[in-house]
Amino acid sequence: MNGFTFTSFLTSNIDIDKNVLDELIQKCKHVTIAKNNFLLRQGEICKSAFFVEQGLLRQFSIDEKGKEHILQFAPESWFVTDRESVYFNQPSNYFIQALEDSTLLQIDENFILSLAEQNKSFLAFNNKLLHNHIRYLQKRITQLLSATAEERYLDFIKIYPDILLRVPQAMVASYLGITPESLSRVRKELAGKNFKK
């Protein structure tokens, strides 16, 4: 099973040569992490990307008043990393924590960059990942600037269709940038409209 899901992910996303694929998979490390444990803490330099084969993680920051703010969740088939910290070799502003016992593939980010230098299909793949990331972040900014609590919640369900029952409500509210009370209100109103999920 080692690397199986990641292999499927790669082969469905890029036209990759089997030798390059094998070289990459060999460089990856299969890691497991128990619920509540951390892959990264604020202040540490992030060195790896993690592909989630099984489980669920969150990336979040803690502000000066001790309040948590969730940047993203990472369920199965998502990547989680702090690209900023990896690339600029700077202490991270984020924590990455397992919300469930999880199985991950740990990928050396610098190896990915060097592979992209040597291999055109890999360069294309890395570009796609980076642009997907930019797309996700831009969408999130526009949403935080403009969407109502209900729109944010409906969007959350679209982006993360299967994690609503796996994540505490307070964390969903934190991700959405609304209070837990607003989230409860929205859920009640949607239930009243016979919204099924």
Next chain:
Amino acid sequence: MNGFTFTSFLTSNIDIDKNVLDELIQKCKHVTIAKNNFLLRQGEICKSAFFVEQGLLRQFSIDEKGKEHILQFAPESWFVTDRESVYFNQPSNYFIQALEDSTLLQIDENFILSLAEQNKSFLAFNNKLLHNHIRYLQKRITQLLSATAEERYLDFIKIYPDILLRVPQAMVASYLGITPESLSRVRKELAGKNFKK
């Protein structure tokens, strides 16, 4: 003067071969745009990046209620583009509009990607731009989730030190995701604290 600022920007950011630099500059088009005119409108597919040599632009969306939300400002030495639209060849969610008469270098994004395939220093440069972009977007999300109006305003002054007097207050408030009234209050409070800018 054609391409001068952009050339300085490039040579100070990458170790670029003169021939590659000349090839790139030849592919760029020098364009001017009058105040209030648009480089891109919501629904159009974005094909280019623009490097601002002189002037000021904004990238914004308009929500269903007709309200504007500013994603970024682009003063001198900034790039402005919708990478998502360019890369995925999809209609843009954004407008790009000149707030002042501006002089720009128009860069074919697909040419940049093909140059990155052929030239390692250019690949490194493009990676740096993409990661800088991700850094900027992540910071903005964390700020929108967690910062007070005052913190947002102080951060704005750091990111855009010289545009405060060039942009209407309502647009600054829109960028910060706060009401114009909150912005006025923050400015008065900071003036009361003898904050100089």
